[in-house]
Amino acid sequence: MSDISERRKPPRDESRRDFLYYATTSAVVVATGAAIWPLINSMNPSADVSAQAVVDVDLEGVGPGTRITVKWKGKPVFIDHRTTERIELAQEDDTVPMIDPEPDAARVQRPEWLVVVGVCTHLGCIPLGQGGSEPVGDWDGWFCPCHGSHYDTSGRIRKGPAPRNLDVPPxxxxxxxxxxxx
Ligand code: FES
Structure with a gap:
């Protein structure tokens, strides 16, 4: 295998992938306080999932290499505090052919923080990759097991039937x- 291939699969640091039970505070429903989004392998938006239009997220304590999931409008939002390696992987691939070409810089406000809606753009499954033991796909991002879509460290679709990159929320x-x- 080439050096590139090796870089696609860096040594796993399970501790850094430990899922954080993460509290968010709604800016809309302040009185209700925190909402908790546990590790999700599947999701069924239901009546008890409140559609909080604005969610304030405290990133204090979310170290490099840690991924957390918060709930926004009833959907999971993946927040990845990207390591330098993950940032480089994303930027190095900016010019390679892609299903939905988009430079990494257009998808992040700050390179170390990737924020994307955690819903596969094929048929809406929740991609894996947030939890410590979950597969992250061939590009160290996320993997949707429903039909085999692989997303990279920028949340861009790289292989599989998904037609576009993971959405970046406002x-x-x-x-x-x-x-x-x-
Ligand atoms: S829903 Fe993700 S690959 Fe089909």
Whole structure:
């Protein structure tokens, strides 16, 4: 295998992938406080899933290499505090042929933070890759097991039937350690 291939599959650091039970505070329903989004392998939006239009996320303590999932409008949003290696993997591939070409810089506001809607753009399954033991696909991003879509470290579709990259939700940094989604 080439050096490139080796870089596609860096040594796994299971600890850094440990899922954080992560609290978010709705800017809309302040009184209700936190919403918890546990590790999700499947999701059925249901009546009890509130459609919080704006979610304030505290990133304090989310170290490099950690991925967390928060809920926004009833959907999972993946937030990846990308390592330098993951950033480089994404940027190095900016010019290679892709199903839905898009430079990494167009998908992030700050290179170290990737924020994407965690819903496969094929038929809506929740891609794997957030949890420590989950497959991350051939590009160290996410893997949708429903029909085999592979996403890279920028959330771009690289292989499989999904027609486009994972969506980037509207969000903004309200400080160095907080973002507001929605
Ligand atoms: S829903 Fe993800 S590959 Fe089909």
């Amino acid at each position: 969000y903004e940094f309200t400080s160095d350690t907080r973002i507001k989604i929605g």
